[in-house]
Amino acid sequence: MKAFRVETGLVAPMDRANVDTDQIIPKQFLKSIRRTGFGDHLFDAWRFQDEGDVGARLEDRRPDPEFVLNLPRYSDAVILLARDNFGCGSSREHAVWALLEYGFRAVLAPGFADIFFNNCFKNGLLPVVIKEHEADRLFDLVEQNEGFELTVDLPRQSIGLPGGETLGFEIDPMRKRKMLDGLDDIGLTLAHAEAIRDFEHAYYQRRSWLGQ
Amino acid sequence: MPTLYDKIWADHYAGTRSDGEGLLYIDRHLVHEVTSPQAFEGLRLAGRGLWRTQANLATPDHNVPTQRRADGIDGIADPVAREQVVTLDENCRRHGVTQYDIHDIRQGIVHVIGPEQGATLPGMTIVCGDSHTSTHGALAALAQGIGTSEVEHVMATQCLAQSKARNMAVCVAGTLKEGVFAKDLALALIGRIGTGGATGHTIEFMGPAVEALSMEARMTLCNMAIEAGARAGMVAVDDRTLEYVHGRPLAPTGAGWDAAETYWRTLVSDADANWDNEVSLDAADVAPQVTWGTSPEMVVPVDGSAPDPADAPSELAADGIERALGYMGLAPNQPVREIELDRVFIGSCTNSRLEDLRIAAQVVAGKQVAKSVKQALVVPGSGLVKQAAEREGLDRVFTDAGFEWRDAGCSMCLGMNPDRLLPGEHCASTSNRNFEGRQGYRGRTHLVSPAMAAAAAVAGRFVDVRELL
DSSP, X not given: OOOXXXXXXXXXXXXXXXXXXXXXXXXXXXXXXXSOSOGGGTTHHHHBSSOOOTTOOGGGSOBOTXXXXXXXXXXXXXXXXXXXTBTBSOOOTHHHHHHHHHTOOEEEESOBOHHHHHHHHTTTOEEEEOOHHHHHHHHHHHHHSTTOEEEEETTTTEEEOTTSOEEEOOOOHHHHHHHHHTOOHHHHHHTTHHHHHHHHHHHHHHTGGGGO | OOOHHHHHHHHTEEEEOTTSOEEEEOSEEXXXXXXXXXXXXXXXXXXXXXXXXXXXXXXXXXXXXXSOGGGGGGGOOOHHHHHHHHHHHHHHHHXXXXXXXXXXXXXXXXXXXXXXXXXXXXXXXXXXSSGGGGGGGGGTOEEEEOOHHHHHHHHHHSEEEEOOOEEEEEEEESOOOTTOOHHHHHHXXXXXXXXXXXXXEEEEEESHHHHTSOHHHHHHHHHGGGGGTOSEEEOOOOHHHHHHHTTOTTSOOHHHHHHHHHHHTTOSOOTTOOOSEEEEEEGGGOOOXXXXXXXXXXXXXXXXXXXXXXXXXXXXXXXXXXXXXXXHTOOTTOBGGGOBOSEEEEOTTTSOSHHHHHHHHHHHTTOOOOTTOSEEEEOOSBHHHHHHHHHTTHHHHXXXXXXXXXXXXXXXXXXXXXXXXXXXOEEEEOSSOXXXXXXXXXXXXXXXXXXXXHHHHHHSBOOOGGGTO
16 A cells, blocks of 8 residues: 655645545446556546546547546646545445546545545545635635645644645544555454454354354 | 444454554455455455455346346446456355355345345344445344455455444334335435434434334335445344344254344343434334435425525535536426436335335336336346245236336446436436436436335326325
8 A cells, every 4th residue: 555644736626515436436437357447537427528438548538628627727636625525425445546546645525434534544545634614715725826735744644735834633543654654454454363363263152153 | 331333343353453453353244246356356466365265255236237137147248347247256266255146046236135145144243345235234233335455354354454433323213104114214314414424323223113114124224324424224133133034044043043042132232322423203204205416315205396505504505406406407496296207216225125026016006107207127136036026926017017127136226237327317216326427327316215116107207105005
């Protein structure tokens, strides 16, 4: 997994509440058995005026010139500013893969759906929970200032604004550490293989019918 | 004192990992073709195997066609979808995982076959790379939807590394009126607390109205818990739970059953359990529900109308309503009864079990699908549901009325197979999500109960099913 420490970059605003993972990556792209190839189809039905399918080439598509990510001022964005309950709906981790592959490293929103939030931490996409009023203000700033950049600093748990002002954010210390180190989750758990085996042994004695 | 969730959590707590995360031991891992290939590939690249092969049970459901099932894999016209189903076959063979494959009568939607086979048992921890895993909580199991990285993690370690969720009680007093079902109750709840209303929580549904629900209706309710943002939904064990489980192919028997029953009877929240959040509803207040918009929380009773953005509490909310109305092709204040329907879909992990099909058949018996409806589909949740329905003659009731009777799969719930809406079409659907494009590119979904979908098929628009009963 890609580690996350500090990222500075352009911010793109996604000014809609309850953005679901069906929008982030529509179902037709879930037929792929690979982990890559999703970035070109991020927000496919919103980004393009034609219906996309697996293998469609970007140069053959008709981008919607009004969709926010198609505006030239946001073309190199690495931070996505979003509204509440971002990533709700389907458990598809493809949504996180698509955001990362497109170039995003962090998503700032007042709230995230649980499964999406969890999936972010497995892949090095940092979801940052900000306050509603901070979101309102950041949306205004992004809109008013072309080239608006933020610095997301995970070790300091802060979001740096251009004038030097910073906003703090909370993050679970365990998740923070894993994100900073880019640790392999399975490796971490397998270090406890013996404890799991001991538990399992006692468990199947206690719940004998499950071994039938 | 502990809740049901606290009890199952404690019973499966295998230890604390070095980074402080809890390790929750997983009894059952359900596998399907869409979210598993990258996980199997991850195991291969790392040289890892399955921790406990027999904990895994697989079936293809999202991509499978619902017609000409005898053609098997060759019946999947889309080569990319076919490769995914073939990949599941290969992965299951390589790792020795039991699969109910495309030819197996037991094949079906993963959340239908788990309870049906007794692969889902009370007190279990269950995961699947699919958000609607919450369905299995109807049997007092702790069932969670997970992403592909966690699928791989569970395959390799038999554990989920996670922190505990908070407890939410949803208490439903009273009795559901005739013609009002678990689906309506779920939609009414989501309409009230919103799609993020239960984020970070496990919901336990309780109260007289929940106790009165059949097991299949409880599955519908728990299925929709994820649409309220919950990590899981559950219902405590009672006699009905045990009756349902008894005799299932993978359920314990003899002395094993006796031991299990003794334990399962304890799977209820203590009377003085601590709840982080409580919501109360009165079942008598719930009318048949219809979603008008592009989120399950955009829902009104059948006599209701789409909202007016001018009445919205904030600019952001007004924008959301306006956008949804535009997508759905509706005007502010338009009554949902005026919506003309192009297609009707009865199926999905929410509403494709035998009871759902019986209720819908009762509504359409002796009637005809309206001429204005281009297609009305019934897609049973599993091969065995299909077989049982056919034994009762339900297939004839549907086909005589003008419905198509299909083979089992997820089908038009998400349109990964050929069953899809065309742009602009309105569909009365018994599925779980009315997101933009969910049932087909630019399609327009209205979520309803099977009874309401059946009534809508006959009328060609939404009507209060209670007028037909």
